[in-house]
Amino acid sequence: MATVEDHDGVTAIGERLTAWVRDRSPSAIGFPRRALGLVVPGLLVVGWHLLITQGVFQPHQLPAPMTVLSTFVAMGASGELWGHLSVTIQRVAFGVLFGVSAGIVFGTITGLFGLANDLLDPLLQSMKNIPSLAWVPLFLLWFGIGESAKVTLIALGAFFPVYLNLSTGIQGIDEDLLEVVEVYDVGRLETLRRVVFPAALPNLLVGIRGGVGLAWMFVVAAELIAASQGLGFLLSDGRVLARPDIIVGSILLFASLGNLSDIGVKALQRRLVYWSA
Amino acid sequence: MIETRSLTKTYDDTVALREVDFAADDGEFVSVVGPSGCGKSTLLRVLAGLESGFDGTASIDGTPVNAGGSDDVGVVFQDPRLLPWATVRENVRIGFDESVTDDRIDDLIDRVGLDGFEMALPEELSGGMAQRVALARGLAYGPQALLLDEPFSALDALTKVEQQEFLLDVRDDIDATVVLVTHDVEEAVYLADRVVVLGGQPGTVVADVEVPLDRPRDRTDERLIETRERVTDALGV
Numbered sequence: 001m002a003t004v005e006d007h008d009g010v011t012a013i014g015e016r017l018t019a020w021v022r023d024r025s026p027s028a029i030g031f032p033r034r035a036l037g038l039v040v041p042g043l044l045v046v047g048w049h050l051l052i053t054q055g056v057f058q059p060h061q062l063p064a065p066m067t068v069l070s071t072f073v074a075m076g077a078s079g080e081l082w083g084h085l086s087v088t089i090q091r092v093a094f095g096v097l098f099g100v101s102a103g104i105v106f107g108t109i110t111g112l113f114g115l116a117n118d119l120l121d122p123l124l125q126s127m128k129n130i131p132s133l134a135w136v137p138l139f140l141l142w143f144g145i146g147e148s149a150k151v152t153l154i155a156l157g158a159f160f161p162v163y164l165n166l167s168t169g170i171q172g173i174d175e176d177l178l179e180v181v182e183v184y185d186v187g188r189l190e191t192l193r194r195v196v197f198p199a200a201l202p203n204l205l206v207g208i209r210g211g212v213g214l215a216w217m218f219v220v221a222a223e224l225i226a227a228s229q230g231l232g233f234l235l236s237d238g239r240v241l242a243r244p245d246i247i248v249g250s251i252l253l254f255a256s257l258g259n260l261s262d263i264g265v266k267a268l269q270r271r272l273v274y275w276s277a
Numbered sequence: 278m279i280e281t282r283s284l285t286k287t288y289d290d291t292v293a294l295r296e297v298d299f300a301a302d303d304g305e306f307v308s309v310v311g312p313s314g315c316g317k318s319t320l321l322r323v324l325a326g327l328e329s330g331f332d333g334t335a336s337i338d339g340t341p342v343n344a345g346g347s348d349d350v351g352v353v354f355q356d357p358r359l360l361p362w363a364t365v366r367e368n369v370r371i372g373f374d375e376s377v378t379d380d381r382i383d384d385l386i387d388r389v390g391l392d393g394f395e396m397a398l399p400e401e402l403s404g405g406m407a408q409r410v411a412l413a414r415g416l417a418y419g420p421q422a423l424l425l426d427e428p429f430s431a432l433d434a435l436t437k438v439e440q441q442e443f444l445l446d447v448r449d450d451i452d453a454t455v456v457l458v459t460h461d462v463e464e465a466v467y468l469a470d471r472v473v474v475l476g477g478q479p480g481t482v483v484a485d486v487e488v489p490l491d492r493p494r495d496r497t498d499e500r501l502i503e504t505r506e507r508v509t510d511a512l513g514v
């Protein structure tokens with residue numbers, strides 16, 4: 001008897017669990033779910049504030065939230081901040097542009113041609129494991145401390161996820177659909193346009209999302225070491241000047257920029273991949 | 278003329294077809310029936326030029342199909358195989374030449390009973406609707422040979438009858454040779470000039486039954502029912 005009951009009990013819990021996992025509807029409170037994402041960060045800021053006012057952290061180690069805010073408002077008012085911001089955004093934008101373009105070119109070629117894949121993929125697969133910082137000295141040597149070194153580094157970061165995802169996406173295309181175009185004698189270019197590229201588009205966008213994310217990591221690497229402007233420079237400048245408010249503020253700005261760009265790419269993804277899921 | 282001579286097709290260690298001699302004359306309508314797994318789809322895939330390695334010969338109008346298949350063959354696969362990102366209209370367009378007008382495509386969509394769904398995506402279609410899009414795509418071509426793999430299997434009785442009549446109309450228009458694979462003996466006999474019964478595993482031809490009736494046919498004709506019985510006997514049901 002007992003075992004039967006136990007078994008039923010387990011099933012009931014299992015059912016409740018699956019229902020709970022599937023429930024993706026806005027929570028019952030009637031709160032928009034996006035706003036819920038701000039609750040925990042908000043609480044953290046309050047906690048942060050309390051930790052400072054209670055003297056747990058010294059202001060020279062961790063500044064109060066309001067200090068960070070006022071520093072950056074002042075920097076915004078003087079125009080200094082916008083210079084740093086726009087330089088960083090520009091670097092990321094160009095880096096992403098070049099990196100994604102190169103990723104599309106190499107991903108397409110290796111995806112379509114087995115020979116190209118056999119020649120290039122092992123090399124690229126091992127290059128992707130080189131840490132971003134390891135490139136910095138080499139690029140400085142090659143390109144000097146100008147913009148090109150930084151943009152190249154960021155492009156390199158954005159390149160790999162795009163390349164990897166697109167290449168595997170094209171190689172993994174559904175054989176059944178290829179048989180359809182074979183049977184209906186759809187030309188090669190038409191097959192690419194109508195079947196291969198749309199089929200690989202979801203992978204491409206996953207790659208771009210990853211690439212944009214990595215671009216933000218690589219811009220920090222570039223700017224920390226060799227820059228006289230930009231958010232990463234501000235970050236290291238904050239350390240030199242012993243200004244924790246500038247450091248923390250820059251980190252928070254990086255976080256929001258990374259987030260914004262990710263939201264943007266996600267929106268693009270939903271738009272372009274309009275079919276299924 | 279569609280023809281195979283001692284066609285044997287082996288997948289790894291399964292023999293799907295053994296020594297199959299199959300033929301369909303120009304303009305002939307041949308149904309192929311047989312139990313699940315006896316190699317019906319395999320036969321169509323060989324004829325469509327989608328299988329590279331097999332023993333024996335397979336040819337369409339005297340041209341061996343090995344080299345990518347004939348350009349003049351229309352295929353409707355057992356599963357719809359629609360492009361998920363393309364609308365119904367764009368999916369059907371695949372079966373046409375590039376230059377075809379929307380009107381002609383929409384006509385065909387109308388003929389398979391999907392008027393109003395031109396802009397729908399495959400995910401919005403039921404199984405039977407998707408199957409009819411695939412049928413429209415296969416017939417769009419106006420090919421000399423039509424290879425159809427259970428094109429009506431997901432349809433309700435009434436829609437099935439409609440689509441069968443539509444197939445007969447199209448066949449008359451383009452005067453194509455048709456090979457239709459089906460599980461439905463009634464359908465096989467009603468539509469075809471001849472029913473080939475495959476059996477066993479590996480599949481072999483176990484019977485070849487003529488349907489001695491001109492068209493249009495009456496579905497309740499005595500001779501159809503008789504023929505049906507002969508096919509059913511051959512199937513060993």
Ligand SMILES: Nc1ncnc2c1ncn2[C@@H]1O[C@H](COP(=O)(O)OP(=O)(O)OP(=O)(O)O)[C@@H](O)[C@H]1O
Pocket residue numbers: 288289291292293311312313314315316317318319320355
């Ligand atoms: N790609 C494949 N790889 C390995 N075995 C296969 C493959 N395709 C078919 N077979 C085998 O070949 C045999 C015939 O398959 P086929 O699909 O032709 O059967 P069928 O008569 O169309 O069956 P159904 O009526 O269920 O569609 C089966 O035993 C199947 O397992």
Ligand SMILES: [Mg+2]
Pocket residue numbers: 317318319355426
């Ligand atoms: Mg089959």
